[in-house]
Amino acid sequence: KAGVTQTPRYLIKTRGQQVTLSCSPISGHRSVSWYQQTPGQGLQFLFEYFSETQRNKGNFPGRFSGRQFSNSRSEMNVSTLELGDSALYLCASQKGLGTEAFFGQGTRLTVV
Amino acid sequence: SQKIEQNSEALNIQEGKTATLTCNYTNYSPAYLQWYRQDPGRGPVFLLLIRENEKEKRKERLKVTFDTTLKQSLFHITASQPADSATYLCALDSGGYQKVTFGTGTKLQVIP
Numbered sequence: 001k002a003g004v005t006q007t008p009r010y011l012i013k014t015r016g017q018q019v020t021l022s023c024s025p026i027s028g029h030r031s032v033s034w035y036q037q038t039p040g041q042g043l044q045f046l047f048e049y050f051s052e053t054q055r056n057k058g059n060f061p062g063r064f065s066g067r068q069f070s071n072s073r074s075e076m077n078v079s080t081l082e083l084g085d086s087a088l089y090l091c092a093s094q095k096g097l098g099t100e101a102f103f104g105q106g107t108r109l110t111v112v
Numbered sequence: 113s114q115k116i117e118q119n120s121e122a123l124n125i126q127e128g129k130t131a132t133l134t135c136n137y138t139n140y141s142p143a144y145l146q147w148y149r150q151d152p153g154r155g156p157v158f159l160l161l162i163r164e165n166e167k168e169k170r171k172e173r174l175k176v177t178f179d180t181t182l183k184q185s186l187f188h189i190t191a192s193q194p195a196d197s198a199t200y201l202c203a204l205d206s207g208g209y210q211k212v213t214f215g216t217g218t219k220l221q222v223i224p
Contacts, residue, residue: 004155045213090155099161101148101158103155
C-alpha cells in the first residue's frame with residue numbers, strides 16, 4: 001500500500017511570506033502528526049490531528065497552524081516566515097494509539 | 113520538564129561488532145518506547161516497539177531492552193554492517209492522547 005506522501009519535497013520562500021505543506025497519510029490511518037526537524041533541535045512536535053480534530057499541540061508560536069480534512073489528509077501552514085523556520089518538516093501517520101508511526105519523506109523548507 | 117537523552121552525538125564502531133545505543137529519559141512515564149532509523153534527508157523509519165511491561169524485544173540483528181526503573185532503553189545491533197550507518201532515534205509514547213516525544217538521535221558510523 002502507498003506510504004505517507006508529503007508535497008512539495010522542497011520549497012524556497014522569502015521571509016515574511018506564508019507557506020502551506022500537505023500530507024496524505026496511509027489509507028486507514030486517522031492520526032496525523034507534524035514535526036519540525038533542525039540539526040540543533042532534532043524532531044520537535046508541532047501538532048497531531050485525529051478525525052479532523054487537533055488533539056495535541058507543541059510549543060510553537062501561533063504562526064504555525066494546521067488542519068485535517070475528512071479524508072484524513074492534513075495541511076500545515078506557516079505564516080510570516082522567519083529565517084529560523086528553515087527546516088525539514090515531517091508528517092507521520094498512525095493507525096492507532098501506541099502503534100508505530102509511518103513518516104513521509106518530508107518537505108525541506110528554506111527561508112531566505 | 114520531560115527530557116530524553118541519547119548517548120553522544122556520534123558512535124563509530126568496527127564492522128562485525130555490536131553497537132549499543134542508549135536512551136535515557138526523565139519526568140516521563142512512557143507506556144511504549146520506540147526506535148527509529150533515519151537516513152540523511154529522509155523521514156525516520158520504524159524499527160522496534162517495546163511496551164513498559166516488556167524487558168526485551170528482538171528482531172533479526174536488533175535487540176531492545178527497556179528498564180522503567182532506570183528510565184533507560186538500550187538498543188543493540190549485532191554483527192554491524194556499513195549499511196547500518198544512520199541516525200537512530202528513540203521515541204517515548206505515553207499511549208494516551210499525548211504526543212510522541214523523540215530524542216535527538218545518535219549517529220552511528222560502522223567502519224568497514
